[in-house]
Amino acid sequence: MPPTSKSSSNPPAKRGGGKGERTRARILGSATEVFAESGYSAARVADIAQAAEVAHGTFYTYFDSKRDVFKALADDVVDEIFAALKGGPNLGSTPLERIHNANARYIDLYGSHAVILALIEQVATSDAEFLGTRLDLRRRFIARVERAVKRMIETGQATGIDGLDPHIVANALGGMIDNFCYAWFVLKEPFEKEAALHTLDTIWANALGLQRPAKG
Amino acid sequence: MPPTSKSSSNPPAKRGGGKGERTRARILGSATEVFAESGYSAARVADIAQAAEVAHGTFYTYFDSKRDVFKALADDVVDEIFAALKGGPNLGSTPLERIHNANARYIDLYGSHAVILALIEQVATSDAEFLGTRLDLRRRFIARVERAVKRMIETGQATGIDGLDPHIVANALGGMIDNFCYAWFVLKEPFEKEAALHTLDTIWANALGLQRPAKG
Amino acid sequence: MPPTSKSSSNPPAKRGGGKGERTRARILGSATEVFAESGYSAARVADIAQAAEVAHGTFYTYFDSKRDVFKALADDVVDEIFAALKGGPNLGSTPLERIHNANARYIDLYGSHAVILALIEQVATSDAEFLGTRLDLRRRFIARVERAVKRMIETGQATGIDGLDPHIVANALGGMIDNFCYAWFVLKEPFEKEAALHTLDTIWANALGLQRPAKG
């Protein structure tokens, strides 16, 4: 996970171990906390600065506005997720293994970025750019699922969804994972990881009509 | 718990067909539009009043605050959804028919209230009461799904999820419908109703391992 | 002098004898005072509001910004001056009388608007629109002088400036009046009106080489 972030428009130092860079990082951290605590709209720049233990004005040494810190935060998360979604096919010798790995990866990814993901959702309501981000995020994920579903149909591995539109199937099954993560990590519904994963895997397998290899 | 909107604390007329009631309704309508357009935080009372073609001050003749109109709007939706969720079991002679009817009902319900539902989500971020509302809404829906799943297991209709926790299954399958509706009605992803419903029904049936009655 | 002013972009009332209009007028008056006292940059909206005895926020009910009040003020003055400059030729049976009347008019006009004129000058330094205003004001005045000078040359009334460019002559003589007014009304150099006018008239007459009619 590289500490990328490329949106801050007000960089006093050229990144590195300098004092400025540490302050910037502290502000980013505080911003995440404050946004998580109060939501985007209710968060005040003054609070972020205070949480970062810098003067109010110092915030503006590093970021142009509240939106700008948020964009920095969001860009980092989006980059990382896109990178993960672009990564090669999921490993595994059976379709079920590959589904399991994909679900596990998505859950981990979501879990690490749940706060920012939920915030992007929120902000998207009144900011066209983030609405785009939000849609993009979903579409790329669904597209990946859709490709996998098509492949499984073509190779005869999925036999339960003949005649269904893979795009709709992908939206349903992808959305299932997404929503589950949302409930789990954003709404904080308590789930036990092993059981949750196993359940989701099974539902996928059943839904697609996977040819169950003699397993255990 | 009165069945309809209970939050407006400033009722100038005693409800009915009076002029006051019509004005109040107009403000509620404009509020929905303005909230939908700008999001809750960015929406301005002045805009709502203007859209309702009343003076800025008149807004406060009917509602105590911006939050108050929103609560009136949300309460109506929440009441209606709760009523629907409390309603008797879904009709249908086969499990698949009952699932189909439940899904169709949920989709219709979501579709009619998508705007407010999305707004409740937003507001929940910084308002404890609406956070409660939001959780309640999900939990009641999931609980209903959970009851149905349990019943199908107990009656031997669902054979594919032996050993899985019905609570997790319900969260997954219920969340699938919820997320699909979200993509469809909030994010405006275009889906064709017949195909979508049929796909969702099939995935449920497959996932649960429904004993397919010889159908058509 | 009509109380025109057309730039305020935030009009709560449609002008008239209403309360709003009176408040607006009071703010315009206070703005003039505060600008005169502190200069444009140093003037604070809070001071203008306080001087007008309204709440700080009330200022924004009538004007969008500090610049906006200033524009309202400037536009009024500019309109009036343009109207005066567009007015028919100066009356008088002899060239000297006409010059005298023109000078007297200009002095009166400048005197009534000295504060705003000086402010426009100031603001022009860092605001392109007002720089345009300022140039326009000068050019229209000079153009008028230039036409008069040309006419006097053509009719043989001015015999002292043969071979000179009337445009330069107009800039010099027009500028002389302008600068005199500036010293008088802005820098507050004390001059006695009769003497000043007579001196300026005489210099014009001499400079142009007016055929002195046997006068007194």
Next chain:
Amino acid sequence: MPPTSKSSSNPPAKRGGGKGERTRARILGSATEVFAESGYSAARVADIAQAAEVAHGTFYTYFDSKRDVFKALADDVVDEIFAALKGGPNLGSTPLERIHNANARYIDLYGSHAVILALIEQVATSDAEFLGTRLDLRRRFIARVERAVKRMIETGQATGIDGLDPHIVANALGGMIDNFCYAWFVLKEPFEKEAALHTLDTIWANALGLQRPAKG
């Protein structure tokens, strides 16, 4: 009164060709540019420093404040102009020649310092000291003109302004030159030097009623 800049209160080097002195000069130069570009109030110390290619903080190694650089700049100009105005009588064997030389000198002086002169004007609006400077500048110039006018009246060289107050005449004719320079160098109205000078000389001569020596 030391002959050169006396205001910088923060001299790191003892003036001379040292590095410090060169840096100081660079800052003064950048300050002129930035002030000219944006006006005094809108000019930012950060911009001046950047234009001088020094760190923001370095500015304060050489000057105490934004006002302080400006004062250094203004003092240099004021000193030079005062020196010129104090200089001996203008050379020339005829009054017209002397007027011509005086006008030419003033125009050159104004031309070289137009930027700072215009800025002093601006700053005078909200700074008592510079208001004094501004008045002083004008009064000294007018006083010199007044002395010349009186001399020409007394020696019978000026016959056109009998009975007029030489103080008013000086304000008018001196102001004419001043305003012309203002239009030319500050407002950037394009004038051709030869023609402009000749026109101004002629107007002076005519206005004063100079006895035209048989010329050329």
Next chain:
DNA sequence: AATGAATGAGAATTCATTCAT
């Protein structure tokens, strides 16, 4: 001396809410 990060005192602006008519 030089650097540039940090400071914090303003100043502008917004907008929910109140209130006199």
Next chain:
DNA sequence: TATGAATGAATTCTCATTCAT
């Protein structure tokens, strides 16, 4: 009840100046 002017608290953002290194 309806109106819309008035209020002022809350927030953002700016930038001259200071200061540790």
